[in-house]
Amino acid sequence: MKKLAVLIVLIFFGLLTVWLNYAESEHYPDLTSDPIWSADQLELVASLDTPPGNISVSESGRVFLSLHPDAHPDLNVVELVNGEVSPFPSLNWQPGGSEELAFQQVLSIRLDQQGRLWVLDNGLHGVGQPRLLAFDVTTRELVHQHDFSSDVFGLGSHANDFQISKDGLYIYISDASILAKTPAVVFYNVETQQARRVLENDVSVKAGAYEPVVQGREMTLVGLFTINPGVDGIALSRDGETLYYASVSGDMLYSLPTRHLKYAKANDHILMGFVKPVGRKTMTDAMSTDDQGRLYLTDIEHSAIVRMSADGHRETLLKTETLRWPDGLSFGPDGYLYITCSALHQVLGKLPSDIRDKAPYQVYRVKTDATALAGH
Numbered sequence: 001m002k003k004l005a006v007l008i009v010l011i012f013f014g015l016l017t018v019w020l021n022y023a024e025s026e027h028y029p030d031l032t033s034d035p036i037w038s039a040d041q042l043e044l045v046a047s048l049d050t051p052p053g054n055i056s057v058s059e060s061g062r063v064f065l066s067l068h069p070d071a072h073p074d075l076n077v078v079e080l081v082n083g084e085v086s087p088f089p090s091l092n093w094q095p096g097g098s099e100e101l102a103f104q105q106v107l108s109i110r111l112d113q114q115g116r117l118w119v120l121d122n123g124l125h126g127v128g129q130p131r132l133l134a135f136d137v138t139t140r141e142l143v144h145q146h147d148f149s150s151d152v153f154g155l156g157s158h159a160n161d162f163q164i165s166k167d168g169l170y171i172y173i174s175d176a177s178i179l180a181k182t183p184a185v186v187f188y189n190v191e192t193q194q195a196r197r198v199l200e201n202d203v204s205v206k207a208g209a210y211e212p213v214v215q216g217r218e219m220t221l222v223g224l225f226t227i228n229p230g231v232d233g234i235a236l237s238r239d240g241e242t243l244y245y246a247s248v249s250g251d252m253l254y255s256l257p258t259r260h261l262k263y264a265k266a267n268d269h270i271l272m273g274f275v276k277p278v279g280r281k282t283m284t285d286a287m288s289t290d291d292q293g294r295l296y297l298t299d300i301e302h303s304a305i306v307r308m309s310a311d312g313h314r315e316t317l318l319k320t321e322t323l324r325w326p327d328g329l330s331f332g333p334d335g336y337l338y339i340t341c342s343a344l345h346q347v348l349g350k351l352p353s354d355i356r357d358k359a360p361y362q363v364y365r366v367k368t369d370a371t372a373l374a375g376h
Contacts, residue, residue: 024211024226028249031282032302032316037366039320045338046083047360051347052340054161054286055363056111056376057332058137064088064117065363068327068342069105071355076103077119080363088117089140101145104128108161110376114168116143122159125179126150130159132171132188144190152195156180158229161286163236163243163376170262172236172243174205176229183207183230185245187261198261198268204275205231208249212283214300214325214345221349235287235295236376244295246281253281253295253308279312288329288337290370296337298326305329305339305366318366331376336365 045063046052050073053066063080067073075094078085092098095105105128108120116134123130130153134144153159156179163172173186175197184200199205207230212219219227228249235244236258243261246253260266260274282299284306289295295308296317303323308314327342346358 023220023224024209024228024249025220026210027213028208028210028251028283028301030302031280031314032299032304032306032319033314035304035316035319037317039318039322041366042318042320042322042339042364043366045363045365046080047362048085049356049359049361051342051344051355051361052328052363053107053342054109054328055330055338055340056109056117057330057336057338058111059333061333062137063332063338063363064109064111064137065328065340066106066109068344068347069107070342070344071347072352076106077109077117089135089142101131101133101142108159110162110164111137112164112168113166116168118144118162118164118171120159120162120173122157123148123153126153126155126157130157146188146193146195148186148195152186152197154180156182159186160229160232161234163234165236165240165258166238167240170240170258172234172258172261174231174234174245176232176247178227178229181207181230183247185231185234185243185256185261189262196261196264198271199275200268202268202272202275204250204252204254204277205245205247206250207247208251210249210251210283212249212301215303215321217345219345219348227344227348233284233287233297235289237289237293238291244278244287244289246284246287248285248300249283251280253278253284253297253312278310279308279314281308281314282306285325285327286329288331288376290331290368292370294370296329298323298329298339300325300327300344305337317368322362323364324361331370332365335368335370337368337370338363338365 053068158176160176171188177183304319324343328340
């Protein structure tokens with residue numbers, strides 16, 4: 001009986017520790033306004049059987065997607081061909097495939113201006129091997145590989161999203177660290193294949209103290225674990241000189257001049273001095289930028305797309321229940337902004353049958369007045 005009592009006490013304090021560190025209950029304020037665009041301006045690109053994650057669209061209009069790993073799909077990275085998913089670069093690269101470096105768990109993908117599709121494999125949150133892979137989109141051949149060391153992406157990390165400089169030489173990655181709770185930004189030099197972890201647990205990368213509530217669902221699982229990642233959305237100005245980033249539930253969008261990240265001797269103490277708040281933001285997942293210096297942010301709680309100027313002024317572009325957890329953004333040709341809807345509030349913690357019942361899952365696009373690089 002004594003051993004049982006000790007075990008009960010240990011379990012109690014273990015659950016209490018989890019609750020104190022991983023559960024949030026405060027609700028985020030609604031920072032949206034009346035939308036500028038009407039919902040009927042959304043154009044349906046595809047209806048899918050499984051939720052899409054991130055998206056990247058080429059200058060010629062090719063559409064690449066990740067299928068959200070939290071829905072446990074058979075395919076992880078695909079190309080949309082005539083509205084249907086086709087495995088990219090091949091079926092053998094998908095999870096469990098015969099390729100030696102077959103995908104483990106991919107959420108974020110990006111096209112660069114050199115004709116490569118970059119794939120960020122989070123390695124099952126560091127249980128496996130987090131890595132970057134790049135494929136020539138024409139030949140489908142692997143052209144770059146980097147395996148991150150455990151001191152860059154360790155156990156409990158979450159290599160979540162990334163952006164690539166216009167010249168294809170530098171990559172900026174967010175470690176949302178939803179499990180380890182040590183969020184950071186990772187800077188990767190493509191030529192030298194050197195990766196550097198910076199700003200770990202800085203106020204600009206830490207999760208906010210808010211619980212997401214998406215279309216009525218409070219995103220705390222079994223009362224103990226709130227879906228509340230650290231730095232998640234990440235965007236790069238069109239000239240490549242400014243990095244923008246934020247956690248999902250953090251109330252502020254931050255910026256950092258990229259020249260300081262490129263300076264190898266700039267430690268965290270130095271970098272923190274150049275981090276600047278841009279302005280209050282919505283409950284944001286994905287981000288993108290245009291050539292006018294404006295940022296596009298998703299608002300997962302209010303099914304909205306918000307645009308923010310470099311001085312922090314916000315305007316709501318779209319606001320419609322049709323956007324079920326807007327998760328990924330990418331500009332394509334002719335000023336179209338592509339939007340994936342992962343509907344994670346109908347996926348996380350749900351049975352496969354429940355996920356199937358909520359299908360189809362949509363990819364949309366909307367015509368904007370912006371000019372921007374495709375793929376971003």
